[in-house]
Amino acid sequence: MFFRRAGISHTRYQQERQLWPLPIDRLTVLAVLAFLIAAPFILDRLYIVSYLLPLIIWSSAALGLNLLMGGAGQIHLGYGAVIGIGAYTAVHMMRAGIPFELAMIGGGLAAGAIGIVFGASALRIKGLYLAMATLAMQYIVDFVIVQFPAISGGSQASLQVPPVSFLGFPIQGDRTPYYVALFICAMITLFMLNVRRTSFGRALVAIREKDYAASIIGVDPFRYKLLAFWVSSFVGGLMGAVLATCYYRAISPDQFHLDLSIQLVAMVIVGGLGSVLGVFFGVSLILFAPILLNQTIALVADTTGLTLPMDLRAHLPLMLYGGLIMGFLLLEPLGLAKIYSNIRNYFLVWPFRHSRQ
Amino acid sequence: MDVILLAELAINGVFVGLMYALLAAGIVLIYKTSGIANLAQGALAMTGAYVVVMLAGGLGLSMWLAIPLAMAVMFLVGALIERVALRRMIGQPVIMVIMLTIGLEIFLRGLLPGLFGASVKRLDLGIPNAPLFLGDLLLSRALLIGGGVSLALIVLAILFFNSRLGVIMRAVSDNQTASWSVGIRVERAIAIAWGLSATMATTSGVLWGATQGVDWSLSLLLIKALAIAILGGLDSMVGVLIAGVLVGLAESMATGILDPIVGGGTRDVVASVIIVLTLLLRPHGLFGREHIERV
């Protein structure tokens, strides 16, 4: 059917090393990109502002976490705080009159600088113990933001983002924020796709598999663990700025609580650790399943005239959501990316059942 | 600073810490046998408390009948969870299994309030609230009883690991394949660990529910319990006991001494800082077994 691989033979190493060696994959990517670019003109604005926009912002942020968790194998339970640092730094810079482009980088640098301090604990602590250390970061950052009115914005604890523009386009209305976020998301995605092919990415993989072994073959865990934390925090901080400017438009401390951290970890894991594509799937599931399940229940209850007690009706989506996460993991423990790759592999040789490789 | 106030805070802190430690002990129990951090432990505590409320309020049983009955029910629930969900994940990456327990947590948090109502329910253990004075020192009966029960159960759990079943569980945690080969029924051991852990969670749900009422927020106890389990060392029961007391004390003291100076709630931050510093010195927690890595 779609994914015919017959007749494609690479004659040069370069061809095989491309990001997408199969023409059909390249076509798919192009089609998705074209759809995303055209989306504001063909879809209702509702889907742009409350589905696609959060999807690409959350995905970009989760990609940063994915580099750390999937790429370098370090658990991070304080990523929400990292995003918060970026958002607060950037918003304060923008309120001081610094343009968005610079404020965004500033947010990333600030998040990177603080993130690396906490990353330093990863040099000694591993696994769940590291999760606890990063969780501590979450609490400390939350505390600092809430306790210092200079940061949080006084007793209302809410900071509006001033009108700013990106490369000359004012970020307002429904479309511009979307395109700005899409552009940044595309950049980050490209970076993440390519990073695995660099020496940096390969060093991270070596550390993920076993840091002692990595140091024996000449990969310095000290340097690469810190670098992994820095890069991922930079991306997080950057996305914090984008999140504040393009989506929330007003920031408050509760946007960056532990809930966000856990949500992001869940996105990365459910999507499939280490997979760039999986992150997008994971984000869609975690972000939209509760909304869609709620609408499904409401729709079913309304059309069939089924009267459920309000408590049950409100909690049924939560049940189904938990069940869905469990179901996906039980059926495919390697995440949504693996489900996609199974489907893809199936169609690659369809109508035959097995490929030769 | 007022010495009596400090003493009061210290006593409160120790007992509250013990109550947290009880939930943490359940996490350790499961980690010790199967190497999984159960992030649904808080939700299990909530489930247990809901079951007690339903048995006592719904069926009209007396509290002293409802609690043991609920513990028995929860033992089965715990074992069932292991049988239905966890057993199918054997051999999968640990982080995926942990994610599964997060899914379970969300599921339970929807199921029980959905079925039995989201509003706060009363769980009355009949402990009088009237203040108990020891000179100038005020003691809270609920805390004393809660902490005492927790202490007893944790000590029991420590002793349990020296019994025959406990030794089996330790063997399972050391090496599942080797245990298999000497005739230990590994699955059964893990299922029992889950059952026992759910039972301990129930007790802790009841103790906390008696103070704060029963609703979904009982599942929030997880974060603190996890912190204590990690500080103590994920595979050490003694560690849980000591870490619980330490964290409880530190939080209580921080609230008493630091809060008035800083003007904000510092307890989570102080506890976090202590945990991070301890971990930097002892990367496997206070009493956790050093994990020998082979390259």
Add this chain to the structure above:
Amino acid sequence: MKLTRRKLVAGTALAALATQFPVRMALAQDKQVLFSFPQDFTKIYTFVTSEYSQGQRDYISLVNGRGGINGYKIVAEVSDHANDQPRAIEAYERAKSQGAVLIDPLSTPVARALVPRVLEDKINMITAFSGRSDAADGTVFPYVLPMSPNYWTQAGLLVDYFKQQDGGSLQGKTICFVHIDTPFGKEPLPIFENLAAREGFTFKAFPYTPPGNDQSAIWPQVRRARPDWTVFWGAAVGQTVALTEAVRNGLDMSRVSSSVWLSESDMDVVGRDQTVGVMKVEPCASGRDPKVIQDILAEVVGKGQGAGPEDKVGTSYYNYGVMMAALMLEGVRRATEIAPDGPVTGDWLNAGLTSITDFTAEGLIPPTTVTPEDHQGGGMGRIARWNGEKFEPATDWYQANQDVVWEQIHKYSAEFKATGK
């Protein structure tokens, strides 16, 4: 049927798609006013939402059952946002697409996050007992309407009541304020501090970390401060734990008070007879006596059309819901009088809402007047005491310390206007 991977994936995808078809089904009919009530049924606000929402829906059923308002039917879309901002924003944008003219999120974080959007889109947002207190300044927040005594007013009412009880002077007294350490909990601090300077009492604040399930280290300090009056300020589990700890520390219950967030079910949790005397601020009457509640019992619940269990009718939070729904519908009524033929827009309803005059909902609420300047509605309330069975009013409807409150409102709204804080 065996559940396979393929079926699970396909089923999920199909269900997700199916929900998107009816987005605009609700639009077509004319002569209706669409309200959107995305509220938090499953996370932080579970303690209030189901009763609050039940009250709102019952009142709307009551009015619709009587033929609507001057020919207009009210349609309320209730959904769950779980206090999660992306979900709330989705619900808001959906409501906007469907043509809703009013949104009631009943959550402080969500209300704060939606402020820039509603100001831009001209959709009325009700922030009763939540959101920014300075939204009472209608000139700066034209589309944000608290329409209820905000937290600053509640603090002002309490201090005034304490003063009345202590013979007209608080000189040398001590007021302890135990609050959750979030922006919501810290909000009343400036009012207490200002009043402390003016009335001469000592003010001590004790923050506890959220969610507040363990306050055992706080209350021994409160006890030692020997407070003449104690105010605890939180929500959900923090409230019941605060009350329990107050009892355990032997504080005099008749000198302990809460904001509006205290209900019969909290009393059940702590023990009905142990908390006799505890006070709260009442924005509306509780119980089943008010005529509106009687009407609902007869015309809605009696006919089996109640939105929830009958025994919840008349609880404090149920009546809050009725109160807010009554104010919203009074706004619609006024709007239909101003412009009988619509068109139904945010501005149309806004004109109605801001011309509510001396509305009492047949004795349920204090006389409320909302103007384009004052979105709080006058700031009247009363203090009620728990008598072991129900909350009994200890005062008449009154207003107090509004000068201090408005000073704060203007201070912060001016700051919002100038710098967007």
